[in-house]
Amino acid sequence: MxxxxxxxxxxxxxxxxxxxxxxxxxxxxxxxxxxxxxxxxxxxxxxxxxxxxxxxxxxxxxxxxxxxxxxxxxxxxxxxxxxxxxxxxxxxxxxxxxxxxxxxxxxxxxxxxxxxxTMTRAYVDRIAGTGATLLDTRKTIPGLRVLEKYATRMGGATNHRMGLWDAAMIKDNHIAVAGSVGEAVRRAVAAGIGQIIVEVDRIDQIEPAIAAGATHLLLDNMPPAVLRGAVTLVGGRVPTEASGGVQLETIREIAQTGVDFISVGRLTQSxxxxxxxxxxxxx
Structure with missing residues (x-):
């Protein structure tokens, strides 16, 4: 066997x-x-x-x-x-x-x-040569995460965080409760979290997130033109990730904006x- x-x-x-x-x-x-x-x-x-x-x-x-x-x-x-x-x-x-x-x-x-x-491989092939890396997400069937993330790896993707324990991901609801992007990030830094991913859906959130200590920016639901501007503003200070509504027909254009990563929930969800x-x- x-x-x-x-x-x-x-x-x-x-x-x-x-x-x-x-x-x-x-x-x-x-x-x-x-x-x-x-x-x-x-x-x-x-x-x-x-x-x-x-x-x-x-x-x-x-x-x-x-x-x-x-x-x-x-x-x-x-x-x-x-x-x-x-x-x-x-x-x-x-x-x-x-x-x-x-x-x-x-x-x-x-x-x-x-x-x-098979779906993962199609997405990986579509962005070949762009320099962007495909990531999966936590949108997995309960109880099958390890297997489903194994399948995305076999299809050529890279695993995003495996759960809530291996990286902080500060999203819109966390920001709303904390009061601001900067305050949410500062609290994570003060807690000693090493990897702090911050979801931003507006350009004006980028500088406060980086200044407070974000180690990775998730650029949420931004169209390619806005993504390109965001990547330029970040200037390589932290890795950038495009996320939200990514489809096979749109992923190459997104990859060509210069983002480091693209996360796609449908790999495991759909x-x-x-x-x-x-x-x-x-x-």
Missing amino acids: TPFDLPGFDLDAFVAATLAEDLGSPPRDVTSESVIPADALFTGAMDSRDAVTVVGLPIAQAFFRALDPDVEIELLVGEGDKVSAGTDLMRLRGKARALLTAERSALNTVQHLSGIA APAADIGLDFANA
């Missing part, structure tokens, strides 16, 4: 919880039990029906092995590989009941993560599942 070691992710617990959700209590797959003989063997292949960036095959493998430890599995592509439509991703041979029971959990995972990676299936044939 190919090792899958992702910091912050417990593969065994994820597989157990996902299968438990599908199998109920007591655990049963009534369809496979009633239709498939206990000693039946199946061979099959997981394949992609579209061109995709593949992510999640080692996790899918873990689902099959959880129900059939003796299953024979051959992974045909690597994590993050771009494949054309019709590509076989995995071949497997084992107990038919077990493979059919694990099928949906395995596919759901690979389809979701590959969908994220990516469609990849069209990946699992077809079995009698051994």
